[in-house]
Amino acid sequence: MADTFEYGGGRVPPGEVRHTRYAISETFLGDPIRVPVTVVNGERDGPSVFVSAAVHGDELNGVKVAHDVAARYDPSDLAGTLLVVHVVNPPGYLAQQRYLPIYDQDLNRSFPGNERSTPAQRIANELYTGLFSWCDYGVDLHTSTRGRTTMFHVRAQTEHDGAARLAEAFGANVVLAGIGEEDNSIRSSCTNRGTPTITVEMGEAHRFQRPHVERASAGIESVLTDLGMYDGERLSPTWRRVVNARTEKAWVRSDAGGLVDLHVERASVVEGGEAICTVHDHFGTEEHVVRAPFTGLVVGLLQNPVAQPGHPVCHLVSVDEETRAAIEAAS
Template sequence: MTISLGTASAAPGEFDVGRLDVGETRDGSSVGLPVAVINGAEDGNRLYLQAVSDGDELNGLGVIRRVVPQIDPATLSGSILVVGIVNYFGFQVAEHRNPIDDRKLNRTFPGDPNGSSSERISAAVFDAAKTADFILDLHQGSTSRMIDEARVRCGRRHSLHSECLRLAKVFGCGHVLDQKGPEGQLARIGPDEGVPTIDPELGGSVGFSEESIQRGVEGVFNVLRYYDFLDGEVAISRQTRAKRFDQYGAPAGGIVDYRAELGSRVTSGDTLFEVTDPFGQIKASVTADNNGIFWRSRRLPQVAAGEYVCSVGTNVDSY
């Protein structure tokens, strides 16, 4: 059966690229997202893969650029639908949000074909995503510093929670955040349509991070092999799971010095960071409220009083 996504159309054993129409720009020209269809020679499951729904999160695009050329449709069972850049307008200006409607696009699913710019984009890509058997929505921790992790966002009482958790374990970043996500996230909405969905957060960087991109490439191929899209064995390892975040802001303005390493275990009472004045005099010291893992931190050292500094993943176990 021939499979289409926008103008991309592929018969069994074929590959094609095209554009998915999502509206018009301010000068009336059409906007098309870059899409691809990989239609396997044999029947099987369908994977939906997307990146850059936040316009400055590029590691997912780095993964797609590596993964797609390596897949031969002749050896594939099933099909893969790919949207390489979801937040078209944010990507053009390297901004996190969609500047046309000033919305975070990954809060607008399942979208509205007659709504705002972000809602129209979400509606168009979700029409494709909900036809899949699995959804991978590739992200990163924006431009902050963050460990590689996968997010299960449906909530632990959801009927598909165990399947989403299994998908995250197969992807194999090493760390999983298992916490119900905000309304409008694809990783929360996908399971409501019966599709196991995860949100791999591939580090945090300005531009591409080679280490995180490679981890994402390995994760996608783990999924393709485990779910029988491709031949091959997958060695599934235990994942470290956090069930919530503690977030910390600066009690005073100044320069941040971290006392915990990204990805390290911290114990309640451990010093996470200090804030100094421009001459190195300590103004404030912040300690961990709970045991956990030093998960994420701001990249720039200067902070104003009350500004976000870092996050610790808590309620940690392994599975």
């Protein structure tokens, strides 16, 4: 028989589903700011996993994944507990913007938080101590920021065995490894304190993209299956590239301002020296070609078609010939 699942101020007996709103702060009027939370506590004993979305308030793909995951699993199907935090950043979500409104603070650079510090630090502290720290594993859902798009991939501190296990079980083709150690994100703070957590990046802000939503939902099922919590499908991608984030990737940037004409697509492979985009001035008299510094896979790409010097236009990760052949065979 499973145990009662406990979190900050709440207890959910085995075999029950609990929908609640967990208070994390107050408005200027003194009214509570609450995050919507679903707890599915299985009928059988097992680990606990949190799924979180919208720590950046405009990243909506994860919100739909959380919605679908919370509705999908029944306590009779689970060995362990699934905790879904549907919207981590309600003020940003209500304003449909990335950061906490008014203060312009990045909540995902504020963990594990401080109960005596800034609004972002206090909210992060309440989320961490009241929700995330009660779980054994975590999956944090993101999209690219506005004006950019990213292919489906995972970020993880793979030197931690638990995080490496989650990253592999999730089944993404690309894993950016070894990033987030000191960035005060949900992922790094939880992983460094005993709750291995991965970040899932997918698509664009301000929209639901059904292929990404379905792929992330399948990845969560794969994780739950790998952990012995659910009898489902364990994903095995046809190719996989684990990238050392410090040495095997680059944001390729424009050296000029103007109108951007892209020559590559997201998830495509480009040759070293190949033109990624051309930046034109508004008179059509000057142009600047941005070229790939090495042969690589286009993980992220500019969507807003204007740039200024230093503007990132492409997120590129290196690939060897074997991986390149596998990518091209799968496409």
